[in-house]
Amino acid sequence: MGDRAAVPGSSTTGAGPARANLRVSVWRGGAAGDYQSFEVPRQPSQTVLDVVTYIQRELDPTLAYRFACRVGMCGSCAMTVNGKARWTCRTHVDKVAADGALELRPLANLPVVRDLVADMREFFDKWARARGQFAPKTTREQPFARIDPRSRQRREADAAIECIGCGVCYASCDVVTWNRDYLGPAALNRAWTLVNDPRDGAQRQRLEAVATDAGCHACHTMMTCTELCPKNLSPTRSIAGLKRASLRLLLGGGGE
Amino acid sequence: MIARRETLLWAVQRATAVVLAFCVLVHLATIIYAVRTGLSASAILGRTQGSFAWGAFYGVFVIAVAVHAALGMRVIAAEWLRMKGPVAEIFAAGFAVLLAAMGLRAVMAVVAA
Numbered sequence: 001m002g003d004r005a006a007v008p009g010s011s012t013t014g015a016g017p018a019r020a021n022l023r024v025s026v027w028r029g030g031a032a033g034d035y036q037s038f039e040v041p042r043q044p045s046q047t048v049l050d051v052v053t054y055i056q057r058e059l060d061p062t063l064a065y066r067f068a069c070r071v072g073m074c075g076s077c078a079m080t081v082n083g084k085a086r087w088t089c090r091t092h093v094d095k096v097a098a099d100g101a102l103e104l105r106p107l108a109n110l111p112v113v114r115d116l117v118a119d120m121r122e123f124f125d126k127w128a129r130a131r132g133q134f135a136p137k138t139t140r141e142q143p144f145a146r147i148d149p150r151s152r153q154r155r156e157a158d159a160a161i162e163c164i165g166c167g168v169c170y171a172s173c174d175v176v177t178w179n180r181d182y183l184g185p186a187a188l189n190r191a192w193t194l195v196n197d198p199r200d201g202a203q204r205q206r207l208e209a210v211a212t213d214a215g216c217h218a219c220h221t222m223m224t225c226t227e228l229c230p231k232n233l234s235p236t237r238s239i240a241g242l243k244r245a246s247l248r249l250l251l252g253g254g255g256e
Numbered sequence: 257m258i259a260r261r262e263t264l265l266w267a268v269q270r271a272t273a274v275v276l277a278f279c280v281l282v283h284l285a286t287i288i289y290a291v292r293t294g295l296s297a298s299a300i301l302g303r304t305q306g307s308f309a310w311g312a313f314y315g316v317f318v319i320a321v322a323v324h325a326a327l328g329m330r331v332i333a334a335e336w337l338r339m340k341g342p343v344a345e346i347f348a349a350g351f352a353v354l355l356a357a358m359g360l361r362a363v364m365a366v367v368a369a
Contacts, residue, residue: 175335178335178336179334179335207259208258208259209259210259211259211262211263212258212259212262213258213262213331213334215262217262217263217265217266218331220331243263243266246259246263246266247263247266247267249259249263250260250263250264250267
């Protein structure tokens with residue numbers, strides 16, 4: 001499917017009745033800019049990424065956008081599609097453009113580099129601020145840690161570990177919009193996986209980094225992140241776990 | 257320590273929410289009882305005036321409201337009214353004092369003998 005779709009403009013696949021062209025409004029410029037309109041031919045099984053690629057290859061080579069894997073593994077092609085943050089590679093045009101119109105913007109809540117490219121730096125800087133780095137307790141000289149796959153901690157980490165850092169949750173979170181310091185769903189979700197890692201030796205520091213009014217306690221549980229996460233993760237659940245863990249730390253239970 | 261303070265405030269807001277859930281149920285039941293049995297104002301005052309139990313119940317209710325609502329107001333002030341840290345805190349503290357003063361005055365009015 002991906003290969004066929006990756007050759008935009010080539011009408012090799014079974015045609016069916018000719019459909020009207022897509023009307024596509026694409027953001028051009030940086031923070032200041034405007035929409036530019038394009039007409040793009042419809043294709044069977046066409047994704048939004050196919051549409052953007054068609055525009056860049058056939059209509060306007062100066063269009064800036066970002067993608068890599070085309071199959072929902074890398075997390076680099078997320079954009080705002082008709083008002084919602086989505087992976088463009090896994091979004092079929094038929095599902096989102098019922099009336100034949102698409103409006104494409106870069107991800108919200110992030111600075112715009114140019115056109116459809118958002119600057120992801122603050123998003124990943126916040127992973128670091130949430131102490132998203134693994135801090136090993138042991139060295140390679142010591143034996144492997146034994147983690148029971150059925151343990152509560154392992155299962156909590158499993159439920160949150162598949163994040164690929166696409167930024168869809170961050171761009172969709174109203175709290176990020178209102179509080180520019182808020183660490184955001186993805187960074188807190190990452191912190192939660194490490195809070196559940198018995199091999200990690202920075203539990204107290206991590207909880208102190210995330211249990212602030214710009215961290216887990218800023219979340220209003222609106223669950224937009226959970227609704228829109230393309231991996232079907234629940235950052236809301238992870239953030240609730242951080243709130244409980246921070247309370248345990250406050251009550252003297254320690255961060256372990 | 258920011259983390260300790262924020263976690264404490266979060267826990268206090270959670271705890272007051274639990275108190276409020278209980279108080280609102282009792283309050284609603286009281287209203288329904290008073291209306292359905294057609295109690296007059298003087299009949300109600302006759303039961304509340306000098307009553308330690310009603311005074312304590314509504315006193316706790318008012319304090320829980322003042323604390324819970326002010327903690328929520330602190331976030332609204334920061335996120336929507338764009339108040340910076342200490343300004344939002346003072347605003348929320350003032351809101352708490354206002355709610356507590358108005359509420360406790362009302363409690364006094366029905367309970368004082």
